[in-house]
Amino acid sequence: MIHGVRDFVASIPGVFVAIALGLAAVVGLSVLVGFASEGWEGFNWEVASIFGTALGTTALAGFTGALAQQTSSDVRATWALAKTAQEELAAVREQAEASWEAAAAARLSAEASTKPVLVGVPPDPGIPGIEELGRVLGTMVVVAENEGVVTCSVPMRNVGLGLAIVSAVWLYGPDPPRWNGVASLTVIPSGEQTTARFTLSRNDPQGGPIIEQVLQARSFSVSALYTNAAGGQETITRLDVHQIQGGAWRVTRVHLCDPETGEAYVSSAPAL
Helix, strand or coil, X not given: CHHHHHHHHHXXXXXXXXXXXXXXXXHHXXXXXXXXXXXXXXXXXXXXXXXXXXXXXXXXXXXXXXXXXXXXXXXXXXXXXXXXXXXXXXXXXXXXXXXXXXXXXXHHHHHHHHCCCEEECCCXXXXXXXXXXXXXXXXXXXXXXXXXXXXEEEEEEECCCCCEEEEEEEEECCCCCEEECEEXXXXXXXXXXXXXXXXXXXXXXXXXXXXXXXXXHCEEEEEEXXXXXXXXXXXXXXXXXXXXXXXXXXXXXXXXXXCCCCCEEEECCCCC
């Protein structure tokens, strides 16, 4: 478009020259026709003016047609330029979208490489003495009562790629309230485990009802709030625990929850 304007401005002197030459030609021919119509012995103004008008009109029509053709060419060139600009804009947009997608994929990859994920520690069934060995090694869920005091231990393993920093653990039965506990380790590298430990007394106004709920329902849940090493990707893991046949306690389901709402965004299938 800019080049077309420049070409038009540059052609202005030539246009004026062409107009001047055309006007001179019309006047000159009209004068000749005026003399010729009187046998070169006089001058007929009427014939000269009619001829000049006709010739000028014809020249003007020709000039207008040429100008229209040139304008049409300029319009086609402008449309072609606009189409090219539109195609270039579409290409730039596609490149930008591809760049955004690549950046998003890189961000997700980076987040995955630092994200911790705490889950329950699965038992090893069918091995003689595994229950007692699990109690000793801290790999089994343990619920025990001694003189009105109930202790509960629930192991968790970090199966994510990032370091887990545990800030809180709590236990609750089918109904509120919840009971806060402690984690044996609050910094858990990938592949390592921690244990959420709770001590409740039947004589405690808050702990006593929780004990009754847990023992009657033969189930409870344990949640852990944790982040990655940088303090981001805050997550809650909730473990559902049930007492199975034979009296042992097992983690039967794992939920990863939104810390803002507490709602699970992914859950494992029940394992009873």
